[in-house]
Amino acid sequence: MTTDFETTPVDGIASIPQNILDRLTRVDMPSVRGIDASNTCLEINTVSIPTYQCEALVLGSGAAGMRAAVELHRRGVDVLVASTGLFAGTSACSGSDKQTLYTASTDYKGDNFIQYAQSLCSGGAMDFSTAYVEAIGSNDAVGGLQFMGLPLPHDDQGAILRYQTDHDEAGRATSCGPRTSKLMVKVLFDEALTLGVRILPSTSGIRIVKETVDGEERVCGVIALHREESRNDFGLIFIQCEDLIIATGGPGELYRDSVYPHHCHGGLGLALEAGIELCNVTESQFGIGTPRTTFPWNLSGTYVQVMPRVYSVDHDGKEVNFLKRYYRSTREMVSNTFRKGYQWPFHSTRMLDYGSSLFDLAVYLECQAGRKVYLDFLRNPEPVNEGESFSLEDLDPDVRSYLENNEALYNLPIDRLRRMNPLAIELYRMHGTDLCREPLEFAMNNQHMNGGILINDWGQTSLAGCYAIGEAAGSHGVTRPGGAALNSGQVFGKRVAVAIKRSRLDKSAFEANQTTILQQICETLDDANAFVASANASARTPKDIKAEVQARMSDAAGIICSPDNVAEALVAARKLRREVEAQGLQVSSPSLVGQAFRWRHMVWVSEAVLTALDYYIQNGGGSRGARAICSPEGTRCPDASHEDLSRFRFVEEQAKDREEKLIVSREGENIRVHALPVDLTPEVKREFFEKGWGPYLIKEG
Structure with a gap:
């Protein structure tokens, strides 16, 4: 969707020269000349x-x-x-x-x-x-x-x-x-x-x-x-x-x-x-950001603090003020849109009490339903209830004071954005989207x-x-x-x-064991040859592996998880990893073997994340920064003004889980997880100058 609507200059907004905007957005990187190719080679079975x-x-x-x-x-x-x-x-x-x-x-x-x-x-x-x-x-x-x-x-x-x-x-x-x-x-x-x-x-x-x-x-x-x-x-x-x-x-x-x-x-x-x-x-x-299919970028800070109009587009092309189904008043909706600026990451507890992560859940559900979601900086938010209207005079105190302190009490979101952060406009213009003329598509993303x-x-x-x-x-x-x-x-x-x-x-100098090095290079060379000359017709391609891994992680290990879905995803991830280990991967030319090595690594990473997440959930782990662990046995549930969110009842975080790290390691053909206590005691030992100076000099040589 585009529009011919253009904002007019607003009195009081300082104009930053274009050369300054360019210097901070169109950053010229230095020219780098890599080192010369090495003249030293190992000869392994006629391969240099x-x-x-x-x-x-x-x-x-x-x-x-x-x-x-x-x-x-x-x-x-x-x-x-x-x-x-x-x-x-x-x-x-x-x-x-x-x-x-x-x-x-x-x-x-x-x-x-x-x-x-x-x-x-x-x-x-x-x-x-x-x-x-x-x-x-x-x-x-x-x-x-x-x-x-x-x-x-x-x-x-x-x-x-x-x-x-x-x-x-x-x-x-x-x-x-x-x-x-x-x-x-x-x-x-x-x-x-x-x-x-x-x-x-x-x-x-x-x-x-x-x-x-x-x-x-x-x-x-x-x-x-x-x-x-x-x-x-x-x-x-x-x-x-x-x-x-x-x-x-x-x-x-x-x-x-x-x-x-x-x-x-x-x-x-x-x-x-x-x-x-x-x-x-x-x-x-x-958190919210523009899709990876366009120009991927986080939409925190002033992008939402200027309170743009938020809407979705359904399958018939109709624009929908979907947030009105979640918040009870226009003031509550726009104030929590603003708070996404400094509460950008999804957090399960911020879904409660009509908080800022209820916004995240609403966006997530619109995208799950196949609708596209947009920020419109050319119009103010639509009201939640009949008889209401957006007003800069009707904001929560923290929101109003922020805009006052930044002298950004302008009538339109684009002018508030131009006042507080013209670089934010310039960045998207540089990548083909003019926020002064068109809306910005966004979604929930891993960041x-x-x-x-x-x-x-x-x-x-x-x-x-x-x-x-x-x-x-x-x-x-x-x-x-x-x-x-x-x-x-x-x-x-x-x-x-x-x-x-x-x-x-x-440490004393040591000579590397050339036999050990040669053995590991030979094994890697064998793997590379196998990727190109795969005789196994059922061997998968890196492209296939990528699609399966990414879909599983986004669908089962995003902001909304359930014990059953995570467990099922782990079974599938383990099956895929074993298949890759047993049957290998195949690429069409030697120049593509890097993809095979990387996606063989990624199937292990996917299994490691899901193994740790399943371990955490099975041991009573609850919802916290990354995800809501949803279960009928959960003790907290987000509310919405006109939506039944009971299916998002979630398990609360346990205090004990903050006191440990989850350690993940590969042991043979398996992933092992165990908990390691952390020390959160805020104690700092003070060192006296004369006592510490000598040891420092010795350590630094």
Whole structure:
């Protein structure tokens, strides 16, 4: 649907020059020249496998991975970055209205780091010590980014401008606009290129190579596929390293209904295959966003705080004010539309008392019924009841005061949006949708996994020499303030660099076992050959596997779950994984074997998530951040003004579940889950200067 209606200029709205809008939305990324092809090869059965060497290998070139690379290089560690696609991951391609970076506030009275840490781990399943590390480290993280050129807005006293985000009661959020994380990637790449960090583009890790040193398994390299390598049919290469940092992002391809960029597979399957433990993979974030079939983007913040008209279109093309079936008054409906701005993720308890996640449930049900849902910024919301009308004078106090404080009490949503966030309009115009002329289709999508690879407070995984940072790391707990993940990636990017530098001072040099390496490369080469020359007529294609996995995860493990559906989905996922293991996958050419490796990993990831979710439910786990666990035995039920929602009666979260992480590991041909207690005690040991200075100097060398 389009319209010729155009808003007229509104007095009092400052006009931001187009060149400034362009600089913050049409971000020009630096030109990157990858390193020269290696001249060293391993010869295996007449096949040449090029080899590369480094002290530390970073898989992934997003904001977290590039921070680690910069910090490692500054510490004199020989680091190599290997990336599937430069500027193609979530850091460079995802965002929201004003994508958030959540750090300690310098505004007005400063911050309390213990309270900050408590806000990070308040949802449970996260150690207080990890949260405190992120809180303390946020000052250095943001300071380093500013030094590198990140244009965070600040007042004339130097305090960074702040606002409130989801799960945030203190207002620690800040932003450069919709492209905050892309700007982070840009300044980090600029710094890396200035420093001379080695980068290997078009390279995807497909297997972690391990060896046993003094009775302990540890990393010794990664087998990868390099799209520009022609010395063997598959582009297979081997990168030998002493330390590995997995910074490959989250499993965006796990769901059909997703706001991730395309081709984001993450590194959880890679880790599972290597025997590395995962944690909290039951915990994700879901929220409203534009569909993946168009331009995937989160619709948090000002997109909904300006209270656009929300409607659906039925099969006959009729526009329907569907929210009126859920809320009791126009004021209640529009005030909770506004609250989606800083309560963006779905949360089961916010379906209660006509809260903001009742909006999510309504959108979910419209989409399930096959209707398309839209935001219309050209018209105000339609009334809920006869005799009512939308009015800026009839809003809940928190909504009214927010609009007053931002001087955004304009008559139309588009003018309120232009006043509060013109970059939000510019972003969609850049991608072909002019919010000043046409509505915006949206839906419920998977956006972020809070779980991931199990790490300690230095980013170390359960495999010696292997670290995980960013969304690949499962350090975020059940709920987290919006933008805390961007901060976490920066904090742990530096911490893994410190840990690796210190470990190099402690450990003696060792020679990698070439026999072990050759054996694992041979096994991978055999797999690649089998994918292309599959003699099994029943072997599935990656495309088939993708469709089945994504449909099952979106339909059975989205915001609405039931014990029976999850159990059935797990049976089907396990059956698929066993089928893939027994019969393999098939691709039509050697250049496509990467798809086979990735989707073999993804069937394991899908089974791992469903195994953990089933374990959680079967042990009495209830509804919390990611999902509502619906059951007739549930104790809470959302209400709606004109809809029977009794089928969404849900089981409440148990307090005990906040006190543990769910650990997931691959053991042979099975997935094992067990609970690990977390320490939520808000205690911080103070170190005195003279006592701590000497040990610090020794650790740093």
